[in-house]
Amino acid sequence: MSYLPITLKYSASQWQAKVTLPWIEISSSGSPVVADGTIVSIANGTTSETTTVSGLGDVVAGFTWKLPAMGVNSDHFVDLGVSIKLSTADADKGLGSGATDYSVQIDYALATTGVMPFATLGYKAFGQPEDYALNAVWFVSLGAQVPLAKGRAVGLIWDGRQATTSSGSSKSETMFYLSQQLGERYQLTGYGVKGFTSASVDQEAGVQLSVKF
Secondary structure, X not given: OEEEEXXXXXXXXXXXXXXXXXXXXXXXXXXXXXXXXXXXXXXXXXXXXXXXXXEEOOEEEEEEEEOOOOOOOOOEEEEEEEEEEEOOOOHHHOOOOOOOEEEEEEEEEEOOOOXXXXXXXXXXXXOOOOOOOOOOEEEEXXXXXXXXXXXXXXXXXXXXXXXXXXXXXXXXXXXXXXXXXXXXXXXXXXXXXXXXXXXXXXXXXXXXXXXXX
16 A cells, blocks of 8 residues: 655644645555555455555544643653544545544653653544444554754654454554754655554555655
8 A cells, every 4th residue: 555645734832733635545456445544444355356546535634732841841741632534535445434533642752862752642433434333442652763963863663553343453563764854944754664463564665755834
């Protein structure tokens, strides 16, 4: 599966809003269903022939509130976030579920001059498509980032999520990334992902470019 998102963010001192619109391409011999860039369900096809579908995915809108710092000189940061996935993708192609999803999460980071650990805990409620049921799930991320030369950093993140269907498996995957600041406006990040369950990607690699306006 190819997932190419375009994300627009607007940040203020205590909050951030963002909207993501992805382009998705899937090759499969079954009937996959995508939600937030992840295949959450796949039905066996009637033939072994592989078919490819592509198009715009679901729009995801999110809002994050940055809690006040825990003390004047605190290195502890906590954010509260909510997001909604709108059913704008073509559900007949499996590019979306055809339903609206909601999620809430809390993010924590310890900002130091050395290793910066961070974590996320969240809960997602899937809208219910017509042909099958999706479970509401808890999800978690644990990671750490290490600064290298000026403007460069490496990081490692583990992502886990409960099974979205009664017959499916939980998600477990690890991502390694390397980011480089390119002047004041640009940041380039390369990443690789390794999955450990049938609900995770086998392997994935990509490049992300961030531009500040």
